[in-house]
Amino acid sequence: KQEVTQIPAALSVPEGENLVLNCSFTDSAIYNLQWFRQDPGKGLTSLLLIQSSQREQTSGRLNASLDKSSGRSTLYIAASQPGDSATYLCAVRPSLGSGTYKYIFGTGTRLKVLA
Amino acid sequence: GVTQSPTHLIKTRGQQVTLRCSSQSGHNTVSWYQQALGQGPQFIFQYYRKEENGRGNFPPRFSGLQFPNDSSELNVNALELDDSALYLCASSLGMNTEAFFGQGTRLTVV
Numbered sequence: 437k438q439e440v441t442q443i444p445a446a447l448s449v450p451e452g453e454n455l456v457l458n459c460s461f462t463d464s465a466i467y468n469l470q471w472f473r474q475d476p477g478k479g480l481t482s483l484l485l486i487q488s489s490q491r492e493q494t495s496g497r498l499n500a501s502l503d504k505s506s507g508r509s510t511l512y513i514a515a516s517q518p519g520d521s522a523t524y525l526c527a528v529r530p531s532l533g534s535g536t537y538k539y540i541f542g543t544g545t546r547l548k549v550l551a
Numbered sequence: 552g553v554t555q556s557p558t559h560l561i562k563t564r565g566q567q568v569t570l571r572c573s574s575q576s577g578h579n580t581v582s583w584y585q586q587a588l589g590q591g592p593q594f595i596f597q598y599y600r601k602e603e604n605g606r607g608n609f610p611p612r613f614s615g616l617q618f619p620n621d622s623s624e625l626n627v628n629a630l631e632l633d634d635s636a637l638y639l640c641a642s643s644l645g646m647n648t649e650a651f652f653g654q655g656t657r658l659t660v661v
Contacts, residue, residue, distance in 0.1 A: 440591070467647055479555075479639055480592070480652040525591055529647055536647040537605040538582065541591030 438463045442526055442542035449516055450550050457511040457545045459526030464504050467529040467536045471500050471511050474523045474544070483524075484511070488531070516549045523547070553642050553653035561659045567628045570656045572640030574621040580604075580646055581623040583615060584639040586655070592639055598623060599646050627658075635660045 439462045449455055459469070468487045472480040484493045484500040486509070492501040499512040513520060523546045527539040554573045562568050574581050580599045584592035594607035598617035612628040621642075627634055637657050641650035 470649070472652075477637070477655075477657065479553075479654040480641075482649065482651070485649055527591075532647075535605060537580075537597045537599075538594040538607065539584075539592070539650070540594070543589070543591045 438466075438528065438530055438540050440526060440528055440540055440542040442524075442545050444545060445543065446546040446548075448548045448550060451516060451518060453516050453549075454512070454514050455516055455547075457513070457524050457526075457547070459509040459511070459542055461507045461509075461528050461540075463530070464507055465531040465534060466504065467531050469500075469502055469509050469526065469528045470539070471498075471509075472525040472527065474525055476523075480525065513547075516547075518549045518551045521548050553640060553651050555638075555640050555653035555656050557656060558654065559657045559659075561661060562630050564630055564632060564660055566630050567626065568630060568658060570625045570627075570638050570640075570658070572623045572625070572642070572653060574623065574640075574642030575651055576621060578621065578642040578644050578651075580643045580648075580650075581615075581617055582641045582643070582650060583623075583625045584641065585609075585634075586637040586639060588636070595625070597646065604646055630660045632660050634658065 497514040523544040582597040583595040586592040596606040643650040
């Protein structure tokens with residue numbers, strides 16, 4: 437059974453700092469992995485999608501990497517800003533034939549960037 | 552985008568509730584997730600071309616419908632206190648393509 441874990445559960449950093457959020461998953465048979473942002477009480481905003489054949493994706497100050505064999509992904513945020521404060525969720529889609537239709541989510545990392 | 556209604560709802564234990572979702576235009580797939588406070592979203596089910604395509608570990612009192620006009624419903628019967636959560640709808644063009652989430656409906660069961 438696929439399980440997704442995110443460490444740390446919460447993180448507080450001063451503005452301008454570069455930071456790394458971690459995501460690990462127990463089954464390497466994934467279709468893709470996606471990082472989302474969630475503001476309190478709101479829906480999910482997609483940040484980056486990495487297909488199983490890819491190693492990384494970049495968008496602006498965000499860079500996500502994927503190491504499928506070790507069951508790990510990291511989200512790197514450069515030059516953090518107070519507006520980056522939110523919960524960051526990692527989700528995997530299982531491989532074809534194993535329930536690719538669903539996302540399996542971690543419990544998230546709650547990030548606070550201090551001005 | 553994906554829109555959900557209502558944004559907040561309070562129901563009494565034992566009642567029934569219907570949550571609504573309007574998918575992104577042209578999307579033929581809708582998925583529903585339940586997110587308890589402090590947890591990641593949990594998959595409830597997915598509808599592809601109006602048929603249930605997959606289901607998570609939720610009892611039959613959770614049911615859904617998908618309509619021709621890009622709208623869908625999540626129905627929950629015999630509400631329990633543990634059903635209190637944020638319910639998220641996600642639409643996509645295909646069963647395993649990138650999904651786009653709505654803002655959610657906050658359901659409180661008292």
